[in-house]
Amino acid sequence: MKTLIVYETEYGNTEKLARAMAEALSEHGEARATSVAGISSLDHHDADLLIVGSPTQRHGLPSGIRDKLDGVPKGRLKNMAALAFDTRYPGSRWITGSAARKIHRILRDLGCRLLAPPESFFVAGEQGPLEPGEEDRARAWVLRSLGRTQRETLR
Ligand SMILES: Cc1cc2nc3c(=O)[nH]c(=O)nc-3n(C[C@H](O)[C@H](O)[C@H](O)COP(=O)(O)O)c2cc1C
Numbered sequence: 001m002k003t004l005i006v007y008e009t010e011y012g013n014t015e016k017l018a019r020a021m022a023e024a025l026s027e028h029g030e031a032r033a034t035s036v037a038g039i040s041s042l043d044h045h046d047a048d049l050l051i052v053g054s055p056t057q058r059h060g061l062p063s064g065i066r067d068k069l070d071g072v073p074k075g076r077l078k079n080m081a082a083l084a085f086d087t088r089y090p091g092s093r094w095i096t097g098s099a100a101r102k103i104h105r106i107l108r109d110l111g112c113r114l115l116a117p118p119e120s121f122f123v124a125g126e127q128g129p130l131e132p133g134e135e136d137r138a139r140a141w142v143l144r145s146l147g148r149t150q151r152e153t154l155r
Pocket of ligand 1: 008009010011012013014015054055056057058059060087088089090096097123125126127128
């Protein structure tokens with residue numbers, strides 16, 4: 001299984017999680033974490049699983065991820081297995097907003113097969129650091145989602 005993790009980051013916290021996920025997934029196949037700034041588009045790749053993550057900013061998505069998602073032609077990601085995550089302040093998403101929910105919705109509208117609900121990971125302040133245990137939680141989250149994929153494949 002080939003996984004592509006595309007992340008946006010301002011202070012490095014979302015990148016740390018993307019790298020932790022890639023490390024965990026690399027035991028199950030090829031996994032690459034890449035900055036959204038380093039790719040020309042989201043739809044020209046040969047991954048089996050696409051994971052998209054970004055910080056929550058102003059209750060929503062920063063522009064790098066939004067522009068790349070907006071640039072995907074309708075149907076191009078049809079049936080692509082996908083997951084969405086964000087980093088944000090702890091607490092209710094009704095108060096903080098959640099980029100992951102918006103990414104999840106956009107990916108679903110593009111035809112992706114979302115393997116799990118959107119997930120948030122927490123920072124202690126605007127620049128971080130990540131709250132204790134969040135990298136481990138990110139590793140566990142992708143592996144759990146991958147487990148679902150494997151069960152789906154066997155079905
Ligand atoms: C301009 C700006 C707006 C932000 N707005 C929110 C917000 O609405 N809700 C929230 O939970 N966090 C907000 N944050 C905090 C970010 O989520 C935090 O900086 C991010 O998770 C850190 O991830 P990064 O190191 O990958 O950039 C904001 C941060 C910035 C810089």
